[in-house]
Amino acid sequence: MKWDEFFVTGEPMIYAADVSIVLVSLAIVIGLTYFKKWGYLWREWLTTVDHKKIGIMYILSALIMLFRGGVDALLMRAQLATPDSKFLDAQHYNEIFTTHGVIMILFMAMPFVIGMMNVVVPLQIGARDVAFPRLNAVSFWMFFMGAMLFNISFVIGGSPDAGWSAYFPLASLEFSPTVGNNYYSLALQISGIGTLMTGVNFIVTILKMRAPGMKLMRMPMFTWSVLITNVIILFAFPVLTVALALMMFDRVFGSQFFTMANGGMDMLWANLFWVWGHPEVYIVILPAFGIFSDIISTFSKKNLYGYKSMVVSMVAISVLSFLVWAHHFYTMGQGAMVNGFFSITTMAIAVPTGVKIFNWLFTLRKGKISFTSPMLYAMGFIPIFTIGGVTGVMLAMASADYQYHNTMFLVAHFHYVLIPGTVFGVLAGMHYWFPKMFGFRLNERLAKTAFWLIIVGFNVAFMPLFFLGLNGMTRRMYTYSASTGYGPLNMIATIGALILAVGFVVLCYNFFYSFRHSPRNEGGDPWDARTLEWSTPSPVPVYNFAKVPVVHSEDAFWHAKKHNVPLYEEGPYEEIHMPNNSGQPFILGVIMFFLGFFLVFSWFIPAIIAGVGVIIMLAVRSFERDHGYHIPPKEIAATEQKLRGDTV
Amino acid sequence: MKKKRWLFSLIFISVVMLLSGCDTKLMVLDPKGPVAKTQSNTIIFSILMMALVLIVVYILYIFMLTKYRASKTPDDYEPPHMEGSKWLEFIWTAIPIIIVAILSVVTVRTTYAVEKVPAGYEDQKPLVIYASSSNWKWHFSYPEEGIETVNYVNIPTHRPVEFRLYSYGPISSFWVPQLGGQKYAMSDMITKLNLVAEHEGSYMGKNSNFSGKGFAQMEFEVLAQSPADYTKWVKEVQQTAPKLTEQEFNSVLHTDFVGRKSYSSTHLKFSAPPMDMSEHGHGGDNSTDSKESGKDSADHMQDMGDMKDMNDHSSMEHGH
Numbered sequence: 001m002k003w004d005e006f007f008v009t010g011e012p013m014i015y016a017a018d019v020s021i022v023l024v025s026l027a028i029v030i031g032l033t034y035f036k037k038w039g040y041l042w043r044e045w046l047t048t049v050d051h052k053k054i055g056i057m058y059i060l061s062a063l064i065m066l067f068r069g070g071v072d073a074l075l076m077r078a079q080l081a082t083p084d085s086k087f088l089d090a091q092h093y094n095e096i097f098t099t100h101g102v103i104m105i106l107f108m109a110m111p112f113v114i115g116m117m118n119v120v121v122p123l124q125i126g127a128r129d130v131a132f133p134r135l136n137a138v139s140f141w142m143f144f145m146g147a148m149l150f151n152i153s154f155v156i157g158g159s160p161d162a163g164w165s166a167y168f169p170l171a172s173l174e175f176s177p178t179v180g181n182n183y184y185s186l187a188l189q190i191s192g193i194g195t196l197m198t199g200v201n202f203i204v205t206i207l208k209m210r211a212p213g214m215k216l217m218r219m220p221m222f223t224w225s226v227l228i229t230n231v232i233i234l235f236a237f238p239v240l241t242v243a244l245a246l247m248m249f250d251r252v253f254g255s256q257f258f259t260m261a262n263g264g265m266d267m268l269w270a271n272l273f274w275v276w277g278h279p280e281v282y283i284v285i286l287p288a289f290g291i292f293s294d295i296i297s298t299f300s301k302k303n304l305y306g307y308k309s310m311v312v313s314m315v316a317i318s319v320l321s322f323l324v325w326a327h328h329f330y331t332m333g334q335g336a337m338v339n340g341f342f343s344i345t346t347m348a349i350a351v352p353t354g355v356k357i358f359n360w361l362f363t364l365r366k367g368k369i370s371f372t373s374p375m376l377y378a379m380g381f382i383p384i385f386t387i388g389g390v391t392g393v394m395l396a397m398a399s400a401d402y403q404y405h406n407t408m409f410l411v412a413h414f415h416y417v418l419i420p421g422t423v424f425g426v427l428a429g430m431h432y433w434f435p436k437m438f439g440f441r442l443n444e445r446l447a448k449t450a451f452w453l454i455i456v457g458f459n460v461a462f463m464p465l466f467f468l469g470l471n472g473m474t475r476r477m478y479t480y481s482a483s484t485g486y487g488p489l490n491m492i493a494t495i496g497a498l499i500l501a502v503g504f505v506v507l508c509y510n511f512f513y514s515f516r517h518s519p520r521n522e523g524g525d526p527w528d529a530r531t532l533e534w535s536t537p538s539p540v541p542v543y544n545f546a547k548v549p550v551v552h553s554e555d556a557f558w559h560a561k562k563h564n565v566p567l568y569e570e571g572p573y574e575e576i577h578m579p580n581n582s583g584q585p586f587i588l589g590v591i592m593f594f595l596g597f598f599l600v601f602s603w604f605i606p607a608i609i610a611g612v613g614v615i616i617m618l619a620v621r622s623f624e625r626d627h628g629y630h631i632p633p634k635e636i637a638a639t640e641q642k643l644r645g646d647t648v
Numbered sequence: 649m650k651k652k653r654w655l656f657s658l659i660f661i662s663v664v665m666l667l668s669g670c671d672t673k674l675m676v677l678d679p680k681g682p683v684a685k686t687q688s689n690t691i692i693f694s695i696l697m698m699a700l701v702l703i704v705v706y707i708l709y710i711f712m713l714t715k716y717r718a719s720k721t722p723d724d725y726e727p728p729h730m731e732g733s734k735w736l737e738f739i740w741t742a743i744p745i746i747i748v749a750i751l752s753v754v755t756v757r758t759t760y761a762v763e764k765v766p767a768g769y770e771d772q773k774p775l776v777i778y779a780s781s782s783n784w785k786w787h788f789s790y791p792e793e794g795i796e797t798v799n800y801v802n803i804p805t806h807r808p809v810e811f812r813l814y815s816y817g818p819i820s821s822f823w824v825p826q827l828g829g830q831k832y833a834m835s836d837m838i839t840k841l842n843l844v845a846e847h848e849g850s851y852m853g854k855n856s857n858f859s860g861k862g863f864a865q866m867e868f869e870v871l872a873q874s875p876a877d878y879t880k881w882v883k884e885v886q887q888t889a890p891k892l893t894e895q896e897f898n899s900v901l902h903t904d905f906v907g908r909k910s911y912s913s914t915h916l917k918f919s920a921p922p923m924d925m926s927e928h929g930h931g932g933d934n935s936t937d938s939k940e941s942g943k944d945s946a947d948h949m950q951d952m953g954d955m956k957d958m959n960d961h962s963s964m965e966h967g968h
Contacts (some may be wrong), residue, residue, distance in 0.1 A: 010770040033833040090861045108754030163858050169835065170818035170859060175783075230705045260835045266819055267834070300716070306732035309741075331821060332832050336763045340756040347751055351744045357705060359732070364712035367727045371717070379713065386705050390698035400756035403676045403830020406821055406856040470691075472675040472825045474856040593951060 008158050011092065018155055027526050047581040049133035051118045052540055053241035056437055058115030059430065061144055064106040066504070068151065072100035072499055077461070080496035083482035094161040095180070099154070101164025106153050106188060107147040109284040109418070112426040114143075116287060117226045120433055120453075121202065123533030123540065124220045126211025126549040130289035131204040133579040134621075139194040139201065141589025146191025153183035159185040159598065163476065164423045165277070166247070168258035168269040173251055179600050186596040187246040192240050199233030202226055211532070213551035217311070220531040220555075221297075221304055225290025228314045232321060236279035243272035251618040252602055269330060282321040285417070286314060288425025289356060292378045295428055296360050298529045299375040300367030303555055303584055304358040313352030320349045330398045333406050339398035346396035353389055357382065372527070373447035377428035380455045381420045388416030390464070406476075409469025414461045427507070435526050439539040440518040446510040453503030461496025524644075530558035535567055537643035543576045543631060546640050573633035573640075580628050588617045674823045680847045680872070682766035683828030690758045698930060762828065765808045765842045774808040774842070778800065778914075780920055781833045781855060782816035782901050784862030789914035794890050795885045798900060798909040800869045804878035805848055811841040814921050816901060821857035824870050831858050837922050845872035862904050885910050894918045 008014050017344070029107040032038050045053060118136070122129055131135050153159045160180035162171035171181045206227045210219070214292050219227075247269070249255040256262040258269040297304045304310060322595050326334065326342040360382060369375070391413040395404050404410055435441045480486050525534040532549055533540075535557045547568040553559045560567045595610035677692070679685040761767070765774065778789040779801070788801040813833035815824050822841060823830035829839045835948050845851075855866040873881065890896075892911035897919065900906050 072853050154897050175818055175860060224730060242940055254656045300727065301727055302727040305730055306737050309732065311739050331830050336760040339759050342757045344752045347748045350748060351741060354744040355741055360709045361712055364716055367716045368725055369716050382709055383706060386702060390701055392910060393698060396693055398692060398756040399762050400687055402762065403687050403825065467674065470674040470676045472852060476858040556892045645842060
């Protein structure tokens with residue numbers, strides 16, 4: 001590595017990014033110092049083990065990554081708007097679509113979903129925190145440092161450029177000699193380990209920490225979806241861990257697992273990647289299904305239709321998700337029999353998904369539907385996601401897929417699934433649970449404006465791609481000639497992307513607007529909702545529930561409200577046992593960041609030192625005795641008095 | 649909720665505009681050979697089936713959203729508690745299963761059909777063309793004719809063409825939308841694609857699998873000619889084009905963009921293609937192949953060592 005290759009040079013856009021990164025960092029440092037907030041930042045956020053704060057940090061990171069991935073998307077659309085455009089060169093375009101894919105899936109969708117889980121699940125099941133609060137903090141910092149490591153590739157060393165699926169041998173040293181794909185393997189590895197620990201944490205939390213009376217079949221649908229999602233994580237992510245480790249050995253230590261020579265197998269990478277990659281799609285979509293279920297039920301003022309079949313269909317989807325990976329490469333030449341098998345398993349997923357769509361529609365039936373902003377996203381989801389679903393069935397048909405594969409048709413399909421599914425899901429959830437997190441609602445008028453811009457922009461941006469694909473336009477081409485006739489539809493798509501971007505700007509402006517203007521003191525239950533998280537004050541006190549609620553039916557809070565049944569047993573407050581904050585997860589994350597960074601550049605001595613640092617941190621934690629602390633009843637009574645103006 | 653109606657009409661208008669905007673037909677739905685025809689029919693059939701599903705969902709959706717909105721119900725209306733209905737849930741499980749079953753039958757049949765030599769052409773001796781990709785071009789070797797072209801390929805109409813695909817670099821995907829769907833070309837095995845052109849004409853062919861910087865330019869022309877014109881063209885190349893030397897081939901291999909080239913010999917002699925996996929798997933139609941590949945068996949032998957892992961893999965797959 002020569003020093004002049006260390007920093008990415010030669011592009012005005014990169015220099016602008018360098019300058020803005022330095023300026024923003026300076027602004028943060030100066031701001032924190034000026035307002036004397038360093039202590040606050042450390043005590044309240046960097047060292048926190050509180051699931052609500054960790055959830056908020058996840059969501060905040062996801063929004064920042066949404067911005068980064070969104071700028072990537074706009075750059076791509078700008079380049080493709082006109083034929084023979086010279087706006088970006090091939091290398092730059094290749095890096096941008098690679099980082100767009102990685103960031104949107106792994107550093108936007110995943111943390112957004114996990115952030116929602118963190119904020120909501122313990123509250124929905126009546127728990128005081130997750131099962132392993134410290135591990136939860138480690139998960140977050142691993143994700144965050146992985147994301148940061150991935151993002152600095154932009155200015156130091158160069159971004160990965162082999163697509164988000166990093167197919168070998170293209171991603172091997174022979175064809176991608178820069179450190180870009182080293183960043184890919186290490187950054188994803190670090191954040192992936194964090195995700196795996198989240199999986200363990202939430203399975204234990206949901207199975208072991210539910211309030212008395214909350215049987216599995218009384219859990220809110222979001223909690224169900226999170227349970228199933230985390231089981232998928234537990235089975236799928238180890239495959240990614242192994243695949244990325246082999247990739248790192250190939251690129252950093254010169255092994256030959258996936259290379260062209262010495263018996264390396266490029267198809268092995270493709271298989272491993274998609275054995276993880278397809279379940280990954282369900283990891284980001286199932287929690288969204290859960291969010292929509294809760295929201296549709298709340299704003300129809302009805303219980304969820306077909307609760308049992310909703311659960312069964314999610315379990316069916318989770319099993320099938322592991323049996324369909326080869327549909328990502330029908331064209332690899334594995335023959336009609338293998339392709340036939342994977343076509344059928346893939347199409348079979350349409351059955352449980354269809355069951356869910358009809359159950360949602362019948363939840364609306366005889367309801368009393370109010371169109372709040374979360375409900376608008378849920379109602380936008382159904383018709384658009386169905387288009388994504390039916391085109392998915394079309395893609396599942398192997399013979400036809402030979403014509404769709406690698407085309408814009410495929411790009412349109414997965415955006416039609418992921419945006420109305422995952423993105424609308426987490427946006428709906430964010431608007432819905434915002435008052436739970438911060439004590440005030442987002443402004444409805446602005447939220448609805450943003451929604452309409454997003455839904456119109458989305459369709460204008462992605463509908464044309466179906467037609468472009470059928471007309472032979474492949475994905476990942478950085479340019480096309482005017483004679484292909486792809487120009488007009490691409491221009492329409494770019495206009496749509498701009499409308500979509502304006503929608504997101506309005507959505508973000510709403511945070512500032514609502515922070516200044518939204519009414520406070522709307523109580524703990526502004527939506528007249530149904531599940532336990534709405535029974536505590538907003539924002540939620542650190543211990544969540546002053547007394548552990550007792551559950552008698554599904555939609556426990558609604559049941560309590562309608563039938564005037566107390567949620568809490570009579571009697572005085574008891575001491576609450578809480579975990580202590582700790583700086584160790586953050587420090588461990590920082591060390592992992594440097595370990596990854598040194599390995600990216602094959603600087604082995606510093607890497608070994610960082611590796612020893614990781615081991616020391618693990619040892620320190622293993623020999624530590626930390627029994628947490630107790631909140632005395634008097635303090636609880638005072639807090640509750642202040643938050644509710646009454647005693648329970 | 650005027651907005652919603654406005655939105656739907658906007659979507660409707662834009663779809664109509666999109667459809668009418670394409671005065672030339674969409675390439676995939678404008679087939680020029682039996683394979684693409686099968687695929688185009690499959691696609692249209694699936695679109696119709698799926699349109700049916702969409703209509704049912706949209707009707708229910710619009711019905712629910714117009715009838716049960718809070719503004720239309722009395723203030724004291726209390727929605728009932730509904731557990732679900734075994735009967736209804738059975739219906740919307742059973743009907744999708746039937747739809748998926750129908751589509752499965754269609755898929756399996758058409759998938760077998762497009763993998764084989766197209767119906768009606770089984771008796772003809774196929775024209776074998778080795779199509780190999782390198783960064784960022786396509787090499788077409790005609791072993792029987794003893795000619796080789798770069799970035800263009802001429803084929804006779806009404807004769808099955810067996811493309812044998814492999815790559816000198818990253819995975820690429822050989823795709824001629826109007827003749828049939830794509831297949832990967834990889835460095836460690838040969839894949840086969842059977843195509844027939846039934847109309848004379850020039851068709852766009854391309855690599856559709858991202859392979860690095862020059863990917864967007866990795867296109868080639870497929871010229872389907874009448875058998876007479878095709879034979880004439882072959883003769884012309886055999887007589888006028890230079891021989892392909894190993895040195896020349898290596899220089900082409902390592903040049904990013906070379907334009908079109910023609911040679912009166914192939915690279916198969918000195919740069920053997922990888923093992924043909926399909927011969928282990930499916931017996932079927934390789935009576936002609938075995939004679940063909942006999943010529944190259946010496947070259948294959950030296951690759952055998954490297955391919956040991958591959959063979960293990962194939963016998964494993966065979967066992968399934």
